[in-house]
Amino acid sequence: MRLIPVILCGGAGSRLWPVSREAHPKPFIRLADGQSLLQKAFLRGARLPGVEEILTITNRELFFKMADEFREVNDTGVTTSFILEPFGRNTAAAVAAAGLRLAQTYGEEVALLVLAADHLISDQDAFECAVDQALGLAQSGRLVTFGIQPDAPETGYGYIEADGNTVLRFVEKPSLDKAQEYVDSGRFLWNSGMFCFTVGGLLAQMGLHCPEILAATQVCLDKSRVAEGQGFKQVELDSDSFKQVPENSIDYALMEKSQQVSVVPCVMGWSDIGSWNAISNLAEADANGNRVLGDTILQDVKGCYIQSDGRVVGVVGVEDLVIIDTPDALLVANKDATQDVKKIYAQLKAKGHEAYKLHRTVHRPWGTYTVLGEGNGFKLKRIEVKPGACLSLQMHHHRSEHWIVVSGMAKVVNGDDELFVNTNESTYIPAGHKHRLENPGILDLVMIEVQSGAYLGEDDIVRFDDIYGRA
DSSP: OOEEEEEEEOSOOGGGTTTOBTTBOGGGOBOTTSOBHHHHHHHHHHTSTTOOEEEEEEEGGGHHHHHHHHHHHOOSOOEEEEEEESSOOHHHHHHHHHHHHHHHHHOTTOEEEEEETTOEESOHHHHHHHHHHHHHHHHTTOEEEEEEOOSSOOSSSOEEEEETTEEEEEEOOOOHHHHHHHHHHTOEEEEEEEEEEEHHHHHHHHHHHOHHHHHHHHHHHHTSEEEEETTEEEEEOOHHHHTTSOOOOHIIIIITTOSOEEEEEEOSOEEOOOSHHHHHTTSOOOTTSOEEESSEEEESOBSOEEEESSSOEEEESOBSEEEEEOSSOEEEEEGGGGGGHHHHHHHHHHHTOGGGTOOSEEEETTEEEEEEEEETTEEEEEEEEOTTOBOOEEEOSSEEEEEEEEESOEEEEETTEEEEEOTTOEEEEOTTOOEEEEOOSSSOEEEEEEEEESOOOTTOOEEEEOTTSOO
16 A cells, blocks of 8 residues: 655744744754754655655745755655645645545555654654554554553643544543543543545545535645646645635544544654743753753753753753743743743734744745844845855835845846856845846855845835746
């Protein structure tokens, strides 16, 4: 049986702010070994026996960043395919799109293994054994979920009451007392949010229990744009028809209604990395119970998790805190309150503060830019363009730009002129001029951009032509 892992990469990861942002969500967070949670999910699927393709469902704004992440670790030759959403409609729509797309491509006998992009599994062998057991159940038409054997009363997870592979009921996130009761009974498992089923089994049960979602997703797919190339496939969902897909989770829409659901109990070192406490548990503690990543100086500190990105952090006379320092935002929280970090994120979003959405370094299809400083009427950026990449042909109404090349060579369109700008040279782009920046070389192009004008927002951009489809 052909097996295709399907990675769901959505959500903001608001409980892991300030490292996680809307444009840099939790799956892109890098752990101490240098790999992101997304890369670990990709490798988890790619290393399963017989896997030749991995399908990822994500927001189209994250596509190019995600493709770069996969390229870093994909040394197995696995084909990467994508379904790109214009906005989220929850997991039922995503799973339906995957099932319908794979039915078109391979038929209804193919098996899907639905994985989250932001989970951590430390025991690959146990994971493979669980998948093998799930495939056996899926072949008989069952919808299979993976239940994690609980080792503590956890209030942040849903639970499954089970008898062997038989699901008795799904339970919402409980109170602490109820969670302890579940753990003591030995009958309950954590609901991991991972699933396995054949395309035929999935579509048949969705047709019974959530036909509106299935039908609307099929209409959307019929109107969507498909692109294929060497080693990749891509479906960009039609925005207007995707709005018509009812919004629901696969748990509520299908798994909790179907009579064909089985569970595979697992012990495989699973964590959903849902808070800074979960992240801190991945680091080794010192003699005072502190876990530290980055350049820190501690004095009379106990039981803290401290993470610093670039700056020295001094901590004196505190206990049981989480301190996360990034170039543009600082989080200080009591360890017992890390689930409430999402409330800080929500307040920033409600105020329209950029810190909920962007880091100072922002990834684009062509490379990155970093905001170095800004003030009244000016902004400084460091721009890095990958070899062979180019920005869109664009224009700004309210700002002019000076470009100074630090290393490499730039090919510049400035109004009606086309010119090459070498290291230590510069050019000036007046407001209202159509312009484009390209790196024609084989090394990274690094330049400093000085913006000046009455309005310097990122939305002051009109694109006329773009090789990445953003015009």
